[in-house]
Amino acid sequence: MSDVLKKISEPTLRVVGYVVLVVMCMYILTPLLWLLLTAFDPEGGPYLKLPKSITLDNFVMLFIGKPIKGRAGAAHPFYMNVWLKNSFFIASVVLVIIIITASMAAYALSRLDFTGKSLLMTFILLIGFMPSMAKILPLFKLCLMFGFIDNLFGVAVVIASSLLPTQIWILKGFFDSIPRELEEQAWVCGCGYLSTLMRVVLPVAGPGIAVIALLSFLGAWGSFTIPLILIRSEDLYPVSLGIASVFIHNPGEIGLAVDYGPLCALSIVYALPSLAIYYLTRKYLMQIKVGKMEVR
Amino acid sequence: MSVVEVQLEGVTKxxxxxxxxxxxxxxxxxxxxMVLLGPSGCGKTTTLRLIAGLEKVTKGRIFFKxxxxxxxxTIFIPPQKRNVSMVFQSYALFPHMNVFENIAFPARIKKLPNREVKKRVYELADLLRIKDLLNRKPHELSGGQQQRVALxxxxxxxxxVLLLDEPLANLDAKLRVYMRAELKRIQKEFSCTTVYVTHDQIEAMSMADRITVLNMGKLQQVGTPDELYDKPSNLFVAGFIGSPPMNIIECTLVGTKYLDFGSFKLKIPEDWAEVLYREELVFGIRPQDILVSKSKRDGAVNFYVYVSEPLGDRIIxxxxxxDMMIKALADKSTRVNMREEVWVIFNLExxxxxxxxxxxLII
Amino acid sequence: MSLLRYLKRYSSEIILASFLVPALVLLLIFQLIPTIWTIWFSFTDMALIGKKLIHPSFIGLKNYVDMLNDSIFWQSMKVTFEYCLASLVLRFILGLLAALYLTSKMFRGKTILAAIFLLPYIIPGAIHPYVWISMLDTRYGTLNRILLFFGLTPQSWVYKRAMESVVMINSWAGYALAMLILSSAITSIPKEFYEVADIYGASRWQKFSKITLPLIKYPVILSLVLIFKEDIDDFTYVYMFTEGGPHYRTELLSLYAYHKAFAYFELGYGCAVGVIIAIIVFVLTLAQLKLGGV
Structure with missing residues (x-):
């Protein structure tokens, strides 16, 4: 391998690199290109083509809740604004819960030294490893007890608990890289533990907070299984369930008898908040340090 | 000013x-x-952290007044309630605050009125000559500036109590000398009890009222710089204080008149013999107290020059x-070559x- | 009395330890308890309908014994193995490649590249299957049109090549995880290491194999663990595309657990399959972490 690579000169390597890059970008972008084109196409279908004319009807349809004249529309009406509102509610509650609980836990894990700490870390990681499908029924029963069925707040709590392990690990990595002296300085200046966390550690760990904010937002915004189990009434559907209610008739029959225009428009509207959050936090994404994974 | 004395009593960590x-x-x-002096790993920083309350003692007691x-x-007052100030070796400036907010931080925690805080910050900035930097972020400052902000x-x-953990260690040589004097002046001006940790004996000698020498976690000697220099209580202190360090040569007492160094013997003053109770001894003499001349003299011992290091005003x-090697300080006019024979007189006083x-120490 | 004194002396540590409580409470209630409950269910003949839902009886290891003689279980075991292995390799290689592009000095436009690479990860998972419809459609799908363009035979992706399709979607959607972890790790390697290597005239491959790879060993293992966990757990794509068919050829273990529990109403059996998945995950995770000397 090394001999072969040595013989390849720098320019050749560069060319090969670019070719692979282009292929990769095509793999990534072609499906998304279809999404973008079809969203503005009055008569789009499950194939890539340039629209003959451009229309915003697909987007309008999502929000007025009924098909536009002359268009087939979907089997079920859209309640896009309701779904978006629900999704936003869930995502923001998850965000708040995760940032508070994960940062407190990660801070304690980062700064406390006690026997069995690595055991606790492994436990936290593994606890999230139980397949979610296997937990459905107990989870349902539990949520029934807590009154979390048909309760957006309850859904958010459950989602937060499922996202928590990874976020704690990531945040601990960030906290570990903050010099202890900063906190000790704050203590000497009279700061209590909570106020040290708020005034010094969190601001310094800003990138870490941004990363877990992004990851937990993405997780909550896109979550499908947990709302599927816990939400019964249609006016509490988040977008993920909304899509399914409109476009999936039976499992395994995706893509049959669907108006692709609104589907793509919906997908784009659905993806926009995620993209916005990514845009805000993109600077910090490359600084993730999970647990002990910083280079040793 | 609520200045206090600090007392450690049989403290073990x-x-x-x-x-x-x-x-x-x-x-x-x-x-x-007070300067805590010792080589790295001697426990001086731990002592400082124990006083600050960043560590808990294993045994013993610490008093503030x-x-x-x-x-x-049972008793442990956390650092938050000890009313100490500390400057860390890394300065630990909060990277997300500007210089002003960094300086004001302790007052903000104590919720002092804004007007008072401002006034005080400007006073301090004036005193430490960092008035122009108040709006900058720590990463835009040089090492010396960061150090002054931390102070x-x-x-x-x-x-x-003001606790300083090697605050000058990260500065370049010139700035270190300047800040040494500056720190001393400020300490006197504020007249607050100060504990200063360093491994640099020159720093310790030049700044301290008293120095505590530590080695391997054990107290070696406490005293004023002069006491430590003139009367080191043991070999460790003798070897640690002074630059270049004291020459330490093993010898044996022969009868009551001579010290035997193996290759030569030295006649000792009469009053020494009374206190020398043991034959196995160590002879210590500072390079400053060794007289080197090119011509043979009475009672002088001949040595050969191994290396000569000119310092400008003097030569080491x-x-x-x-197989004996010693260091001597000679006048700069003493021009010698390598391997040249010289004559040495030890100032036994x-x-x-x-x-x-x-x-x-015996004598 | 002495306990009280002890508590007082260590009050600051206790305050700090109490910071763990909210997260641990959440994890215990909504993760650990359902897990333990599931394990209990797996020893019962609980069913989704009838009185067995309310009054299941303890049947010991019967579900697990049944599993040994269940050909569909072994079939889905095989399917899961194929799926996980293929996904693992693809997701990891794509992720590593993307990470190298993002960290290499040879290529420009990092910000745009990073945004492109992250797109599939950012877009909500519920959309992924729809997005791929246009690629995989037999008659007009982009993939088949590309094959035709190069003179190759078009495939029936969704039906005959179901497994390949699902792996393709999964890798597309999931490679960014490894990319994020690995590129973060690679950027944190001090430049001096490479400069020293340059001084000694190391080749590009030597620099990668002798410096980069050993230094990112732990992140590599971590990303493998996370990828594996996601793949074995998640059946959204097979669920939406193939429903496990044709002939159980894409019946992943997780989907089988779901089917057993909710389509055949054998809840106890479904839970038992879930427990098996969990055991596989635990064992492999611990093995990987151990192997990595973590």
Whole structure:
């Protein structure tokens, strides 16, 4: 391998690199290109083509809740604004819960030294490893007890608990890289533990907070299984369930008898908040340090 | 100013099996500039952190004035409530705050009125010559500037004790000398009890009211710089204080008149013989107290020049005789070549004799 | 009395330890308890309908014994193995490649590249299957049109090549995880290491194999663990595309657990399959972490 690579000169390597890059970008972008084109196409279908004319009807349809004249529309009406509102509610509650609980836990894990700490870390990681499908029924029963069925707040709590392990690990990595002296300085200046966390550690760990904010937002915004189990009434559907209610008739029959225009428009509207959050936090994404994974 | 004296009573600190501080008893007087001096790993920083409350003692007690702040068992006053100030070696400036907010931080925690805070920050900035930097972020400052900001922050509230952990270690040589004097001046101006940790004996000598020498967690000697220099209580202190370090040569007492160095013998003053109770001894003499001349003199011992290091005003000579090697300070006019023969006279009035077995000072 | 004193002396540590409580409470209630409950269910003949839902009886290891003789279980075991292995390799290689592009000095436009690479990860998972419809459609799908363009035979992706399709979607959607972890790790390697290597005239491959790879060993293992966990757990794509068919050829273990529990109403059996998945995950995770010397 090394001999072969040595013989390849720098320019050749560069060319090969670019070719692979282009292929990769095509793999990534072609499906998304279809999404973008079809969203503005009055008569789009499950194939890539340039629209003959451009229309915003697909987007309008999502929000007025009924098909536009002359268009087939979907089997079920859209309640896009309701779904978006629900999704936003869930995502923001998850965000708040995760940032508070994960940062407190990660801070304690980062700064406390006690026997069995690595055991606790492994436990936290593994606890999230139980397949979610296997937990459905107990989870349902539990949520029934807590009154979390048909309760957006309850859904958010459950989602937060499922996202928590990874976020704690990531945040601990960030906290570990903050010099202890900063906190000790704050203590000497009279700061209590909570106020040290708020005034010094969190601001310094800003990138870490941004990363877990992004990851937990993405997780909550896109979550499908947990709302599927816990939400019964249609006016509490988040977008993920909304899509399914409109476009999936039976499992395994995706893509049959669907108006692709609104589907793509919906997908784009659905993806926009995620993209916005990514845009805000993109600077910090490359600084993730999970647990002990910083280079040793 | 609520300045206090700090007292450590039989303080021991263990980290697992490692004893960082071993049975240390020490009294730091009110308004005193106390320097903790020792090689790295001697427990000086741990001692400082114990005083700050960043570590808990394993055994022993620490007093602030009459109040016990840590007794190793039930009482532990956390750092937040000890009213100490600390400057860390890394300065620990908060990277997300500008200089002003960094300095004001302790006052903000104590919720002092904004007007007072502002006034105080400007006073300190003036005093430490960082007035132009108040709006900058720490990463835009040089090492020396960061150090002064950290110091200003430490002086923002009036601390019971000011703790400084090698604050000059990260500065370049020139700035270090400048800040040495500056720090001393500021300490006197604020007249607050100060504990200063360093491994640099020159820093310690030039700044301290008193110095505590530590080694391997054990107290070696406490005293004024002069006491430590003139009367080192044991071999460790003798070797650690002074630059270039004291020459330490093993010897044996022959009868009551001579010290036998193997390749030569030295006649000792008569009053020495009375106190020398042991034959196995260590002879210590500072390079300054060794007279080197090119011509043979009475009572002089011949050595050969091994290396000569000119310092500008003086020359450090490394001299050998058989397997013995000593350092001497010579006048800059002493021009010698390598391997040249020179004649050496030891100024026995300034020499010390230590017990080889215990390392304790005898004379 | 002495306990009280002890508590007082260590009050600051206790305050700090109490910071763990909210997260641990959440994890215990909504993760650990359902897990333990599931394990209990797996020893019962609980069913989704009838009185067995309310009054299941304890049947010991019967579900697990049944599993040994269940050909569909072994079939889905095989399917899961194929799926996980293929996904693991693809997701990891794509992720590593993307990470190298993002960290290499040879290529420009990092910000745009990073945004492109992250797009599939950012877009909500519920959309992924729809997005791929246009690629995989037999008659007009982009993939088949590309094959035709190069003179190759078009495939029936969704039906005959179901497994390949699902792996393709999964890798597309999931490679960014490894990319994020690995590129973060690679950027944190001090430049000096490479400069030293340059001084000694190391080749590009030597620099990668002798410096980069050993230094990112732990992140590599971590990303493998996370990828594996996601793949074995998640059946959204097979669920939406193939429903496990044709002939159980894409019946992943997780989907089988779901089917057993909710389509055949054998809840106890479904839970038992879930427990098996969990055991596989635990064992492999611990093995990987151990192997990595973590």
């Amino acid at each position: 263990r980290f697992g099996n490692v004893v960082a501080v071993n049975d240390l008893t020490l009294k730091i007087k009110d308004k005193e500039f 009459d109040e016990v702040v840590d007794d190793g068992e 200003a922050r430490a002086l923002m509230i009036e601390p019971s 000579l490394t001299l050998v005789k058989d 300034k020499a010390h004799i230590f017990d080889k077995k215990t390392g304790k």
